[in-house]
Amino acid sequence: MTNIHQFDFSGLRALVRVDFNVPFDDQGQITDDTRMRAALPTLRKILSDGGSVIIATHLGRPKGRDPKLSTALIVPHLKELTHVPVIHCPVSRGAQAKEMAQALQPGEILVLENVRFEEEEQGKLNNPDQYTNEEDLKAAKADLKERQKAYAKEMATLADVYVNDAFGAAHRAHATTALIAQYFAADKKMFGMLMLQEVEAVQRVLHGAKHPFTAILGGSKVSSKIDIILNLMDKVDNLIIGGGMAYTFVKAQGGEIGRSLCEEDKIDVARDIMERAKAKGVRLLLPADTVATCDFANNAPAETYPTNQIPADRMGMDIGAQACADYREVILTSKTILWNGPAGVFEFDNFARGSEAIAQAVAEATRQGAYSLVGGGDSVACINKLGLGDEVSYVSTGGGALLEAIEGKALPGIVAIDPNYGK
Numbered sequence: 001m002t003n004i005h006q007f008d009f010s011g012l013r014a015l016v017r018v019d020f021n022v023p024f025d026d027q028g029q030i031t032d033d034t035r036m037r038a039a040l041p042t043l044r045k046i047l048s049d050g051g052s053v054i055i056a057t058h059l060g061r062p063k064g065r066d067p068k069l070s071t072a073l074i075v076p077h078l079k080e081l082t083h084v085p086v087i088h089c090p091v092s093r094g095a096q097a098k099e100m101a102q103a104l105q106p107g108e109i110l111v112l113e114n115v116r117f118e119e120e121e122q123g124k125l126n127n128p129d130q131y132t133n134e135e136d137l138k139a140a141k142a143d144l145k146e147r148q149k150a151y152a153k154e155m156a157t158l159a160d161v162y163v164n165d166a167f168g169a170a171h172r173a174h175a176t177t178a179l180i181a182q183y184f185a186a187d188k189k190m191f192g193m194l195m196l197q198e199v200e201a202v203q204r205v206l207h208g209a210k211h212p213f214t215a216i217l218g219g220s221k222v223s224s225k226i227d228i229i230l231n232l233m234d235k236v237d238n239l240i241i242g243g244g245m246a247y248t249f250v251k252a253q254g255g256e257i258g259r260s261l262c263e264e265d266k267i268d269v270a271r272d273i274m275e276r277a278k279a280k281g282v283r284l285l286l287p288a289d290t291v292a293t294c295d296f297a298n299n300a301p302a303e304t305y306p307t308n309q310i311p312a313d314r315m316g317m318d319i320g321a322q323a324c325a326d327y328r329e330v331i332l333t334s335k336t337i338l339w340n341g342p343a344g345v346f347e348f349d350n351f352a353r354g355s356e357a358i359a360q361a362v363a364e365a366t367r368q369g370a371y372s373l374v375g376g377g378d379s380v381a382c383i384n385k386l387g388l389g390d391e392v393s394y395v396s397t398g399g400g401a402l403l404e405a406i407e408g409k410a411l412p413g414i415v416a417i418d419p420n421y422g423k
């Protein structure tokens with residue numbers, strides 16, 4: 001496989017698929033540029049070799065053209081970050097894109113328009129409702145599949161080489177994340193540096209973990225974590241459960257959880273997971289205590305209860321002090337740690353303490369020599385809020401992509417370049 005570190009980009013145009021799907025505030029200012037910064041090593045390597053960069057990215061989930069999701073909005077900040085000329089191309093295909101790509105000089109960056117403005121990118125019809133019968137809908141979908149290939153092929157003609165650095169979008173089998181790779185020769189397509197780091201981090205926890213290995217999983221839904229739990233069951237020593245999903249487990253044990261979140265249809269699944277853990281010798285930890293309120297609000301009066309004795313009118317908002325202490329103890333004895341998902345309603349400051357305690361413990365374990373991988377919006381936000389970004393081993397830029405990678409799935413954006421990935 002072609003390695004970006006050894007590749008000489010001098011005189012070449014590189015089409016770099018990044019994930020610059022960054023959040024904006026009401027004034028149109030980027031509120032978190034982590035994903036942009038994470039792609040800088042790849043961009044700098046290409047530019048300093050004497051190559052030029054053509055950036056392809058999606059932004060949000062538009063249905064057709066939407067000025068609020070134009071990549072023009074990220075150009076000023078990319079200029080500040082790179083200190084090189086950054087030109088915006090108002091389209092991502094056609095004669096204008098071709099001309100602008102050809103006019104690009106070494107050391108310059110061209111940012112193509114949001115690739116999701118074209119329905120070919122995702123291969124998903126923008127307006128399926130316009131088809132009144134099944135036959136027409138089927139024909140339209142088949143036609144779109146062909147147009148999707150054509151879009152990928154056309155975009156490939158803009159550049160000499162293809163670099164995929166979009167880990168955050170690697171779970172999408174889209175035109176510019178996956179299909180496009182087939183239009184470049186094996187020595188003309190490669191992973192970017194961010195992608196390499198992300199893949200290495202995932203491989204390290206899934207296949208090279210030192211023991212004890214502890215996975216801390218939080219968030220509201222058991223359903224979104226089932227596949228991860230099952231894939232981790234043969235690998236971890238400890239499985240710490242936090243967040244809203246803990247209550248489904250507690251209910252499965254016969255506990256009283258009041259009005260706490262519960263996926264009734266997943267109670268059997270939770271029970272099955274606990275039985276499997278027991279059979280495999282995995283220690284599954286549920287929060288001993290819970291901070292609960294009557295209202296779902298930051299300032300709602302809160303009290304702490306044993307998690308299996310939450311009063312009928314109350315709902316769990318965060319793990320309690322005893323759970324924080326129990327989890328900390330386990331985390332500090334671990335050599336490998338994976339954390340995905342908050343321990344409580346992290347967006348409310350008053351119920352962020354459990355997540356913060358986990359973040360502190362993960363950082364402390366890392367200082368003592370453990371390897372830690374943190375991913376998922378709220379866990380990463382928590383680490384960043386506490387200024388602990390440099391105190392954990394790796395902070396992933398992937399949301400859904402990281403989850404699918406940990407589930408053990410072959411990500412389309414990765415196998416398109418390396419068909420042997422994960423084998």
Ligand code: 3PG
Nearest residue numbers: 019021061168169399400
């Ligand atoms: C993300 O934000 O997780 C990635 O950019 C993928 O976005 P998507 O879920 O809209 O495909």
